[in-house]
Amino acid sequence: MARASTTTDVFNAIAELHRRRILSYLKGGEKSVSDIVGAMGLSQPQISKHLRVLRDVGLVSSRTAGQQRYYSLDAENLKPVALWIRDFEQFWNESFDKLEIYLSSLHNRNEE
């Protein structure tokens, strides 16, 4: 089941370091498979496997031109990850601020 979820879940797809590095690399624009292989220092089959996972979850798209296949980033599908992290941080920032105020009010009441 672990494998199945990798191919359907953005979180699992980006939990893998090499795939995050591929995404970072593609931020610079469309790249051919051989560019990616060269930049990552992994074998072609390894890179192809990672690219397939990324394509299955919609994080990259590809097109073929001549002998080469080109990949580009579909960052739209990373939005849930970004939102999750942002919400998590913002939620706790607000909660801690309020908790500090609340504890201060308890403290002041006890002092009176």
Add this chain to the structure above:
Amino acid sequence: MTAHLPESQEVDFTVTRWFSAPADLLWLAWTDPQHLTKWFGPRGFSLTTDHLHLKEGGTWKFIMHGPDGTDFPNYVVFTNIVPGKLLEYIHGDDSFENGTDPGMRVSVRFEAERNGTRVTIRTIVKNAEERERLIREYGADEGGLDTMYRLGAVVHELGAPEQRSVVVLTRRDNEIVLRRTLPFAPEQVFAAWVDPATWPHWLAAEHLTLVDSFMDLRIGGSFTMVHARANGQTMSMRAEFLDVQEPSLLKAWQYFEMPGIPPIKHLVEITFLPIDLESSTGNVLGTNVTISETFESQSVRDSWYEADRDLGMKEAFEKLEAWLNG
């Protein structure tokens, strides 16, 4: 500086914090030895700078003095400098000065965000074993959290407001660690944390009403928190406690549930550890609250997307950029 490292195995750990301060103030705190000595490194450490030449290829040589009197020689070579925006360097000890590559690269980003500045320190090491070693032997994760906290105190000294934001650390894949320091004893913080009667006072639930809560605080026990939106839709957080150590630790499986969405399961560990805080009236006992959240999770994506689809894209992508870049 990439050819000699087996790049494919490189991993990072990243610590980030939003400051209520302009970027140039944070840049000053980062680049002036007089300020660096007050915050660079874990709590209890101080610095003596031999020299700092802030230019590409320039070096920074300093000694870190540990709380137990141990001295740690450090040597830094700056590889990229964009004033007010980006600082990149290679960080090593005295063997680096003699030419041994330490294999540790650091990038520090300063980004404008919500009337303030987000600082993100990303440390890249050669492989996951090295990262684990730095965490285990040097407490690199704790050091990063401390460092951001101390940096906050320095920008406050330099005229910015008191910094209250959380510090966020990602040290392993799939895990987010978040810390806030509160000027109250662990017993006080813990008591409020586990008492449902206090939740409406402080849990940030704008536009939401707490409609149901339950707490059975013991190992094997559980808690429930149900919020309702104005339109009647409910969201619930349910947890099963794996460990409870009053007043220092809570560990639980937590399930976030909304109608029409499969439950989102997280492993959450929260520690409440005492810390001495310096204040104008002398030292006070405070608490470091550290929340570590590990998501496993099929469908987290869809659920949070549903929960929040109306939010703008811009800020989300800034965060995304930070997540990807460290």
